[in-house]
Amino acid sequence: MSDPVQELKDFKPRKEFFVGIDSDGCAFDSMEIKHKECFCPQFIYHFGLQSVSKYAREVWEFVNLYSKNRGCNRFMAIQYATELLAARKEVKDRHAEVPVLKDLADWCKRETKLGNPAFLAEVERNPSDEMKMIKAWSLGVNETIAWFVKNVPPYPLVEESLQKMTEKADALVVSQTPTEALEREWGEHGIDKYVRMIAGQERGTKTEHIRFAAGGKYPAEKILMIGDAPGDYKAAKANDALFFPINPGHEEASWEKLYNEGLDRFFAGTFAGSYQEELLREFDQYLPEKPGWN
Ligand SMILES: [Mg+2]
Structure with a gap:
């Protein structure tokens, strides 16, 4: 290639x-359909956020649609979203566990081509539970968008x-x-x-x-x-x-x-x-x- x-x-x-x-x-x-119907449900599912889904959704939409970070790269968005979610009082009160994305943060500091090809190569090098979870989420998002987003x-x-x-x-x-x-x-x-x-x-x-x-x-x-x-x-x-x-x-x-x-x-x-x-x-x-x- x-x-x-x-x-x-x-x-x-x-x-x-x-x-x-x-x-x-x-x-x-296409922002609303992609984030609300594709990115966000995959975020809740793969990151185990079912018990705080309402707050996870609010955070996801804020980061990706309704704040200055709107339109940012997905691998950055997932870091902003998990950090904001973990800091929420409702989430702490429910003792919900929000994954800490340390390996991803390290990778994003070294790499500018924040797409699935470079990401998948990194998961090969470092197949940690964190990276495998992010991989499942990112591929799930692409799959959902491919069948869901049409006629926009x-x-x-x-x-x-x-x-x-x-x-x-x-x-x-x-x-x-x-x-x-x-x-x-x-x-x-x-x-x-x-x-x-x-x-x-x-x-x-x-x-x-x-x-x-x-x-x-x-x-x-x-x-x-x-x-x-x-x-x-x-x-x-x-x-x-x-x-x-x-x-x-x-x-x-x-x-x-x-x-x-x-x-x-x-x-x-x-x-x-x-x-x-x-x-x-x-x-x-x-x-x-x-x-x-x-
Ligand atoms: Mg845009």
């Missing part, structure tokens, strides 16, 4: 501009926006979802034809996707990232790129704004500065940092 990161590094500009697009919760309205179309104006942007820009999917799921979802709705490449979690972090595919190949002011989570903004900022937020809960309005105004400004060179700052100010209001149950 070819090196998934090298393919990004070999990415060559064909157009003047570059656009990175996040998938879940940005192009697709892109948001209105996504296809029109892709059409408009790719007249002048090379487009890349920049995501922390497994590539096989991304290819299935972009292919199912016929919008994979607009993007030059699909970069999932196996190709590294979102920051790395942009850096390897676009860094030094386009001027920074001609690189735009579109996303629905603070992590997407961080990936743009780390590359000095511009960022257009798809505001959680207001996705349609955001795509309308991008289609009617944002893309024109990006191509005209009037996006940076006050327009960018205003977008970021608004985006920052939508997701809290701290949970409301404390």
